Amino acid sequence: MAKHILRCTVNDEPIEVLVQPYVTLLDALREDLGLTGPKEGCGTGDCGACTVHLDGEPVASCLVLAMQARERSVRTIEGLAKGTLHPLQDAFVRGGIPQCGFCIPGVLMAAAAVLGRHARPTEEQIRYGIAGNLCRCTGYTKMVAAITEAAASMQEETLR
C-alpha cells in the first residue's frame, strides 16, 4: 500500500511524516515519531494507556488512524509541559503515585483534560474523568487526591 503524507502539529511543532493508511495514531507517534510516552495496553480502547489529546480532547490513540490527525493538533505526555513538570506531573511525583508507571502517561492526559473542563473538579468529576484509564497498581485513591491538589495549585497560579 502506498504511504500517505501526514502533516499535523505534535506537541506544538509542525511535523510531516509518511505513514501507511492503516497505521494508528498511536503507532505513528511511537514508531515513526519516537514518542513512546503513550502506551499500548490493549489496542481496543479499553485501558486508556494510549490517551493523547487531539485538538485538546482526550482520545484513545489506538482507535484513531494516523491520517485522521491530518491538519490537526496532537499533544502527548511528552508535550504536557515544557522544561518543567506540569502541576499534575509534580503532584503525581510528590504523591508517590507511579508504581509500575505504565498507565501514568494516559492517566495524566485524561486528568489534564478534566482540568481543561473544570477548574475545580469534584471528586466525582475526577473519578469519571479518568474512568477510561485502567491502573492496576495504585487503586486510584492517591491519583484523585493529586489531581485535586494540582487543580488547586493551578488556580492559585492563575489568581496570582
Place this chain on the structure above:
Amino acid sequence: MSTMKTTRDVRGVGLAIPRPDGPEKVTGRVQYVADIKPRGLLHGKLLRSPHAHARILRIDTSRARALPGVRAVLTAADIPELKRKAPTRAHAVLAIDRAVFAGQPVAAVAADEVAIAEEALDLIDVQYEVLPAAVDPLRAMQPGAPPVADAGTEADTSEALAHSAVAMAKGETPTKAVNVSQTSHVKRGDVAKGFADSEVIIEQTYRVPMVHQGYIEPHAVLAEWDTAGNLTLWASTQGSFNTRSEVADVLGIEENRIKVIPIECGGGFGGKIRALCEPITALLARATGRPVRYVMTRREELEAGMPAPQVIIRLKTGAKRDGSLMALEAETVLESGAFSGTVLAVSAVFLGSLYRWPAFDIKGSEVLTHKPSVAAYRAPVAPQTIFAIDAQMEQLARALGLDPIEFRARHLSRPGEPMVNNQPWASNGAHEVLARAAAHPVWTERAAWKAGGTRERLRGTGLALGGWLGGLQPTGATVKLNPDGTLSVLTGQVDIAGTNIALAQIAASAYGLDVEKVKITTGDTDVAPVTGLSAGSKTVYTVGVAVMQAAQDARRQTLEIAAAELEASVADLEIVDGRVVVRGVPDRGVTLTQIGRKGNLYMSKVPPVLGTAHPAFSQQAPAFAAQIARIEIDPDTGELTLHDFVVVQDAGRAINPLGVEGQMQGGAVQSLGMALTEALTYDDRGRLTNPSLLDYRKLTAADLPNIETIIVEVPSPAGPFGARGVGEPPIVPAPAAIANAIEDATGVRITECPLTSERIAMALVARSSAGAGGPR
C-alpha cells in the same frame, strides 16, 4: 540476625519520600520493552491454536515463508531443543503434535513489520483434529476425562517453594486419578469425633474462578544474539535471574551466555515470574540473526497468559454452642490449566491453622484442564482460601449468636502455635490488626449504618482478616563509597512498585548518610549479585537485609580507615553529616569524600570501600491485613455500591509509608476486583468468552471510593529495621469482606466469586421463592 539499632540522625528509614525516578515515569521518558527499537529490529508474532485440545496433523508454512518481509517461520519441527514431555509451560515453546489449550502457540513468525507478521500468520495452514477437552476441573478428575499432560510428566512445585516458602509433605500416595498432577493431605486429631461432638456444623462449597493478574503492560521481550553465541534479553520480568535460568534450560545453553536486562516492568503481580515468550523470541532472533521484539496483544494475554488458578473448596466446620471450635474438613481443588505449577500448600495452612482447629483433615488436589496454565497472582491462593475459611467463621459466629470479630480473635492462632505442617507460626501482628480494625468507626458504627437503610437500599458492613506467610529467597547486594563521598548500592532486584527507594532508605540508615546521597541501581544478570524474584512480599524483607548488611559492612570499612587516619578507636567514631568524627570531639574528623578519594588514588594504600552481603534466610515474617467494607444493595437489581473501604495492615516497620500505602490501596482494589467483577469465563469447548478488557471487567476509578489505609507496626524479628513484606496481604481479604457485608445487608450467603449484581439478585430471588423471610 538482630534488628539494626540506630540512633543516627539521618534521612532514611521511616520517611514518606517519593521515588527518585518518579519524574521519568510521569513524563513518559521511562522505557519499557516495547519502547526500545534497535537497528534492524524484527517483529515476532505467534500463531495460536483455536482449539482447547486438538491433534496437529499438518502445518504448511510455505505460503507464509514466501511473503515478502517475512524473515523466519518456525514450527516445533524447526526446534531440536523441544522436549516432548514439557515439564513447564516455558519448555513447551511451540506445540509439537498436540495443542492442550486454546491459545497455545503452534508456529512463530519474525517479519519486518507487525502487519506483515500478522499477515503471515493468516498464510500458515494448520490441520487440526479436534479432540474432546477437559474444561471443568471437577469433571477433569473423573475417570474417562480427556487427559491433558503426556503420561509421565512430573508436577512442577518450583514456584510454590520460591514464592511461599511453605515446606509440606506431599500426598501420602502418588495419585493415579486422571489429570490430578499434585496432591496434599494433612490431618490432626479425630475429625469424626469432633463433628459428632459439634452442635453447629456449617458445610459449603466455595468457588473463585480463574482471574488475570491484569498488569497493564502485556508481556514483552526483545532478544538479540551476538556472533559468539551470547544472548541478550530485554524482558518485562519480575526476576531476571529466574528468566535467565529458565531460558538457559529451555535452550540448553550456559547461563553466563545469557544477559537479562531487567528493563522497567509494567506490572507483574506474579504473572511475569515464569518465562513465557522469552524462549520463542530468542529462537526467532537466532533464526534471523536480527534483534526480534515480541509484544503480546491484550487478547493473547487474556487467552494465553498465566492467570490465577480456579479454586474450589468444600469446607465443613463444626463448633459447640459455647463457641469452641471442634473440627474442620476440607477438600481443595486448584485448577492449574494445561501445566502443573500451583501453590497447593498455602491453602492448607490458612484453612487448617489460621484459626485453632483441634482436629482437621485437609485434602488438596491440583488438576490439569485444557486451559492456559496458571501462575502466581499476588498472594497466590490466599484470597480464595480466606474467602472460604473466613466465610465459615462468619457463619459459625452468626449461627452461634456471637460477635463475629470476638469469635475470630478468640480462635486466631498466635505466634508459636503450630501451623498444619507443624512448623510454628512466626511472630506476626494478626491479633493487633484485627483489634485495630474492630475499633474503626466503619465497623463500630455498623448497626447505625444498617438501620439507615431502606427496603430499596439494603445496607451492610463486612470485615475479614487475611494475610501472607512471607516468601524467602537468598539474595545479595553491594554498597560502595564513591570518591565524592556518596554511596552506590547495587542489587539485581527488579523494582516494579518502588522498592528501590525503600532499599536506599535502608542503606542510608544502616550506613549513616542521608538517602539523597544514596543511589541504587538494579543491575543486569552479568553484573549484579544473584538474587530472587520480586514476588512473595520479600523484596524489602530479604533484599533489604542484604542492603542493610552491605551498608553496615561498608560503614565498618569506612570507620576502620578513619580510625587509622584519626588515630582513634573505631568504637569512638561516628558518622555525622558526611564526616567521620571522634565522638564528643567534633573538630577531629575526616570527611567521607576524603576517605572515598583515598580509595581511588594512584599509589594509595587505602582500599576502596566495598560493602557486600549475601544472606540466605530461614525465618518467615507473616503479615496480615484486615479490610472493612460498607455497602448498599438494591435488592431488585442486585446492584452493589461500595461506600467505604478500610485497609488495616501490619507492615512490621513502614520503611517508606508512601510506598506502603500505595501497596495497600492497589492490593485492595485488586482484591475488590476479584470480589466483584473479575472472571475468565470459558465455553464448554474451553474457549475464553471474554478476551477483551471490555468484557473482562476491571474496576475503574468511577467504581470505587477512596481506600483508607491504617498502618500497624508489629516489628518482625529478622526483617530490616523490623519490616515485613507489604505487597501481598492487601489482596487477600476483600472477597470475604464483601461476602460478609452482603450477608449482613441481605441475610444471603453467596459462595461463588465474583459477587456480581446478577449473582446477588439471583440469590435474593432464590431466597424469596424458597419462602424465607426478609433480611435479618
